[in-house]
Amino acid sequence: MTPYVLDTSALLALFDQEEGALQVLEIVRNARGQGQPGVYLPFMSSMEFEYVALRRFGNPRAEEALRMIRAWPVERCESHPEWASRAARIKVRGGLSTADAWNAALALMLEAELVHKDPEFDQVPGLKHCRLPYKKP
Numbered sequence: 001m002t003p004y005v006l007d008t009s010a011l012l013a014l015f016d017q018e019e020g021a022l023q024v025l026e027i028v029r030n031a032r033g034q035g036q037p038g039v040y041l042p043f044m045s046s047m048e049f050e051y052v053a054l055r056r057f058g059n060p061r062a063e064e065a066l067r068m069i070r071a072w073p074v075e076r077c078e079s080h081p082e083w084a085s086r087a088a089r090i091k092v093r094g095g096l097s098t099a100d101a102w103n104a105a106l107a108l109m110l111e112a113e114l115v116h117k118d119p120e121f122d123q124v125p126g127l128k129h130c131r132l133p134y135k136k137p
Contacts, residue, residue: 002112002113002128003038003039003040003110003111004027004039004112004113004115004130005039005040005041005042005103005106005107005110005112005113006024006040006041006045006074006115007045007100007103007114007116007118007121008044008045008048008052008099008103009116009117009118009132010024010045010115010117010132011049011069012049013117014028015049015053015065018117018132018133019132019133019135020117020132020133023115023130024132027039027115028073028074031072031073038074038075038110038112039072039074040075040076040077040106040110040112041069041072041074041075041076041077042077042106043076043079044102045099045103046069047099048099049065049066049069050066077106079102082109083102083105083106083109086105086108086109087101087102087104087105088101089105090104090105090124093123096121096123096124100118100120100121103116104124104127107127108124108126108127111128112128113128113129113130114128114129114130115130115132116129116130116131116132117131117133117134118134
């Protein structure tokens with residue numbers, strides 16, 4: 001079975017109760033379940049979610065959301081040199097934010113599906129997607 005990497009857009013879909021929220025919740029609930037694929041939370045998704053949550057929700061609600069995420073049975077991934085190099089090679093092609101380049105690189109390294117809402121990821125060769133519904137702003 002294929003593992004999953006959670007992009008910031010997947011976290012926001014869940015907390016904003018957007019279309020696709022139930023799909024993200026199901027992936028998280030099944031994390032590390034018997035016979036289930038691993039679920040990975042990149043440091044960039046964590047940081048970006050915290051930033052957006054603080055801006056949107058204010059400190060008390062953001063802290064509550066962060067406590068919930070920290071309780072999830074997912075693998076938290078911190079930076080290392082190989083990952084940084086892979087992210088840089090993706091970023092140099094253009095079209096992705098720095099956070100998206102990091103998340104795409106991790107998914108490629110783990111041969112995982114990136115759970116996201118962003119059409120910009122279509123340009124990353126070899127990237128597996130678990131695309132959530134996206135509505136243009």
